[in-house]
Amino acid sequence: KQVNERLRLPVIPQGISRDDFLKALEELKGELGGENVEVNDKPLKDGWYMEHPNTHDMMTILDEEEFVAGAVVYPGSTEEVVKVVKWANRWLIPVFPISMGRNLGYGGAAPRVRGSVTIDLGKRMNKILDINAQDYTCLVEPGVSFYGLHEELGKRGLREHMWVDTPDLGGGSIIGNTVDRGVGYTPYGDHWACHSGLEVVLPTGEVIRTGMGALTHDGENTWGVFPYGFGPFSDGIFSQSNFGIVTKMGMTLMPNPGGHESFMYTFPNEEDLGPLMEIIRPLRISTILENVAQLRHVTQTVIHSAAANTPVGDHTWAYYGMSYGPPHIRAYKLAIIDAEFRKIPGCRKIDPATLPEDEYFWSRDRIASGTPDIHELRWVNWAPNGAHIAFSPVSPIRGPDATKLFQLGKRLHEQYGIDFMPAFCVGLREMHLIVEIVFDRDDPEEKKRALGCLRDMVDEAAREGYGEYRTHLVLMDQVAGTYAWNDGALGKFNERLKDALDPNGILAPGRCGIWGRRYRGRGWEM
Numbered sequence: 416k417q418v419n420e421r422l423r424l425p426v427i428p429q430g431i432s433r434d435d436f437l438k439a440l441e442e443l444k445g446e447l448g449g450e451n452v453e454v455n456d457k458p459l460k461d462g463w464y465m466e467h468p469n470t471h472d473m474m475t476i477l478d479e480e481e482f483v484a485g486a487v488v489y490p491g492s493t494e495e496v497v498k499v500v501k502w503a504n505r506w507l508i509p510v511f512p513i514s515m516g517r518n519l520g521y522g523g524a525a526p527r528v529r530g531s532v533t534i535d536l537g538k539r540m541n542k543i544l545d546i547n548a549q550d551y552t553c554l555v556e557p558g559v560s561f562y563g564l565h566e567e568l569g570k571r572g573l574r575e576h577m578w579v580d581t582p583d584l585g586g587g588s589i590i591g592n593t594v595d596r597g598v599g600y601t602p603y604g605d606h607w608a609c610h611s612g613l614e615v616v617l618p619t620g621e622v623i624r625t626g627m628g629a630l631t632h633d634g635e636n637t638w639g640v641f642p643y644g645f646g647p648f649s650d651g652i653f654s655q656s657n658f659g660i661v662t663k664m665g666m667t668l669m670p671n672p673g674g675h676e677s678f679m680y681t682f683p684n685e686e687d688l689g690p691l692m693e694i695i696r697p698l699r700i701s702t703i704l705e706n707v708a709q710l711r712h713v714t715q716t717v718i719h720s721a722a723a724n725t726p727v728g729d730h731t732w733a734y735y736g737m738s739y740g741p742p743h744i745r746a747y748k749l750a751i752i753d754a755e756f757r758k759i760p761g762c763r764k765i766d767p768a769t770l771p772e773d774e775y776f777w778s779r780d781r782i783a784s785g786t787p788d789i790h791e792l793r794w795v796n797w798a799p800n801g802a803h804i805a806f807s808p809v810s811p812i813r814g815p816d817a818t819k820l821f822q823l824g825k826r827l828h829e830q831y832g833i834d835f836m837p838a839f840c841v842g843l844r845e846m847h848l849i850v851e852i853v854f855d856r857d858d859p860e861e862k863k864r865a866l867g868c869l870r871d872m873v874d875e876a877a878r879e880g881y882g883e884y885r886t887h888l889v890l891m892d893q894v895a896g897t898y899a900w901n902d903g904a905l906g907k908f909n910e911r912l913k914d915a916l917d918p919n920g921i922l923a924p925g926r927c928g929i930w931g932r933r934y935r936g937r938g939w940e941m
């Protein structure tokens with residue numbers, strides 16, 4: 416990507432003068448140290464996944480200057496996060512926390528409100544505070560990545576003992592991914608469901624711990640083993656929200672199941688989708704299919720392999736799964752799966768022994784057995800200057816729903832002239848269709864088409880009863896607006912919480928469609 420090397424003027428958040436903003440930052444330097452407060456006056460460089468920017472979205476679908484930070488600060492402790500939050504309240508400056516900022520496809524490191532001060536937690540708060548090999552738990556700070564934890568397990572000789580569940584790409588933050596309710600591909604793939612207890616800095620600067628961490632005596636002893644503690648379970652309001660900054664999180668780890676075996680089936684026809692879903696549902700709910708099941712359309716698989724000669728051959732759907740446990744346990748489950756899948760005429764089982772080492776299958780094998788990977792980045796390079804943004808509606812695991820969503824996506828992609836790359840990810844009782852639109856980030860016309868297509872898909876899907884499980888910054892108001900039952904009662908409830916917890920509305924305004932009183936109804940929504 417071409418970078419304009421001119422120096423930029425600092426981006427000033429709305430509602431404060433340039434002089435006051437710079438004065439405020441000088442004041443913060445006094446509290447955090449000069450080296451931990453950076454004004455964003457350099458050219459915006461996109462880098463790549465491993466050297467990603469923390470000032471903006473490196474895969475932006477709008478103009479790069481839209482969602483851009485005014486400054487970035489690096490607190491080194493919970494106490495310093497409190498200082499930043501109190502400072503933001505004094506100056507009425509919006510702040511936006513990120514753990515590592517690799518939220519690609521959902522906004523990357525960018526803040527929703529231009530000029531916000533990004534709180535980059537991960538740079539200095541990156542300690543693994545505890546790994547407990549008996550309880551299979553850990554306690555981490557925001558800068559601990561899936562790779563980082565995996566490496567530490569190796570250093571401590573625990574890798575054969577327990578696994579960290581990882582998303583498709585392992586460079587993200589465990590806390591960042593979990594609070595955005597991200598997913599991975601072992602039986603511990605629902606990260607939010609696997610977390611246990613948080614430490615949170617509230618928007619007014621108080622610090623709370625949830626779950627067992629709230630005990631004054633030895634709370635850490637039970638922090639990771641029981642998520643609920645006593646009283647209302649407040650953790651939920653700190654996920655996909657702007658109600659607090661998570662500075663510590665307990666996480667559960669998966670015991671090594673004593674063996675694992677990846678398998679892959681392919682199915683010939685697009686119309687196999689419906690019957691296949693009817694087969695997958697009971698197998699997945701009863702956990703014969705044990706991990707997040709992935710059914711990918713051939714287009715995407717071809718991109719992965721970057722060659723026409725893939726194991727999928729002339730087939731349309733590829734299913735990737737893994738069976739866990741010692742050989743006799745696996746054999747029992749794999750026999751059931753085989754008998755069921757073969758009910759689809761033409762179904763083919765791929766023999767892993769025939770697949771070369773760099774085949775996508777082996778990346779899935781690593782990820783589903785707790786080894787972080789970055790192979791998945793390959794399909795982003797489908798387009799020059801490849802960037803992507805996702806449509807991910809939730810539906811029941813049913814043939815008619817899968818077919819309806821597939822057709823909806825296909826029709827709108829054709830209408831907008833965009834390659835259609837659907838994959839179905841089956842959680843436990845639900846599935847989400849993940850459609851990644853890959854676009855050239857230097858082509859405004861292509862970006863406009865991608866956004867148009869996304870907006871139409873979100874609205875049409877919602878009309879059919881399918882809501883997004885997570886979304887990009889640019890779509891947050893629209894998606895929040897689709898959860899509108901009873902005259903938008905849920906949105907109003909979120910606004911009441913926001914105003915109570917964050918009276919000055921300084922924390923991540925607009926994130927997930929939640930705006931504080933100071934911003935509401937003033938044209939910020941999009």
Ligand code: FAD
Nearest residue numbers: 514515516517518519582583587588591592597598660661
């Ligand atoms: P961050 O960017 O640090 O955080 C995400 C958001 O959460 C932030 O923007 C912020 O609003 C909020 N947040 C972060 N930390 C805090 C905090 N401490 N307190 C309060 N709020 C906070 N994602 C998946 O889940 N599963 C996948 O399989 C997957 N596959 C991907 C494949 C590709 C090719 C790409 C490009 C992306 C994929 N992603 C996937 C999306 C993304 O890369 C991951 O979710 C990644 O883990 C998110 O980045 P992060 O962990 O650095 O989080």
